[in-house]
Amino acid sequence: xxxxxxxxxxxxxxxxxxxxxxxxxxxxxxxxxxxxxxxxxxxxxxxxxxxxxxxxxxxxxxxxxxxxxxxxxxxxxxxxxxxxxxxxxxxxxxxxxxxxxxxxxxxxxxxxxxxxxxxxxxxxxxxxxxxxx
Numbered sequence: 001x002x003x004x005x006x007x008x009x010x011x012x013x014x015x016x017x018x019x020x021x022x023x024x025x026x027x028x029x030x031x032x033x034x035x036x037x038x039x040x041x042x043x044x045x046x047x048x049x050x051x052x053x054x055x056x057x058x059x060x061x062x063x064x065x066x067x068x069x070x071x072x073x074x075x076x077x078x079x080x081x082x083x084x085x086x087x088x089x090x091x092x093x094x095x096x097x098x099x100x101x102x103x104x105x106x107x108x109x110x111x112x113x114x115x116x117x118x119x120x121x122x123x124x125x126x127x128x129x130x131x132x133x
Contacts (some may be wrong), residue, residue: 006066007032007042008050009091010073016084020046021077026057031069060130064093064123071109101129
């Protein structure tokens with residue numbers, strides 16, 4: 001489930017290239033709405049700077065959702081910038097993944113809707129990159 005922190009994280013990523021494209025804005029709003037946030041709660045977030053906060057109590061599924069949504073957002077405008085990749089790799093690391101997970105995610109994540117089987121397969125693949133505590 002997307003949290004306010006995740007929405008802020010996605011907004012930070014969308015702003016890296018200096019401009020939040022309409023596709024990016026709509027993607028973020030859709031994620032918020034799918035998780036019971038109101039558009040009126042989400043829209044003001046686009047105009048502020050946000051500290052990157054990664055909750056420490058995320059489940060493995062929630063960690064996967066974080067990186068999945070980051071990579072989908074990064075790919076949505078069909079332009080991938082080095083700064084976006086670095087940002088996503090840093091977040092993945094903070095979530096407990098080794099940096100190699102980003103290569104797998106970038107190769108296998110689609111910006112369009114993915115089927116349940118694709119997502120489950122990708123989740124299993126990503127879980128291999130979770131660092132052992």
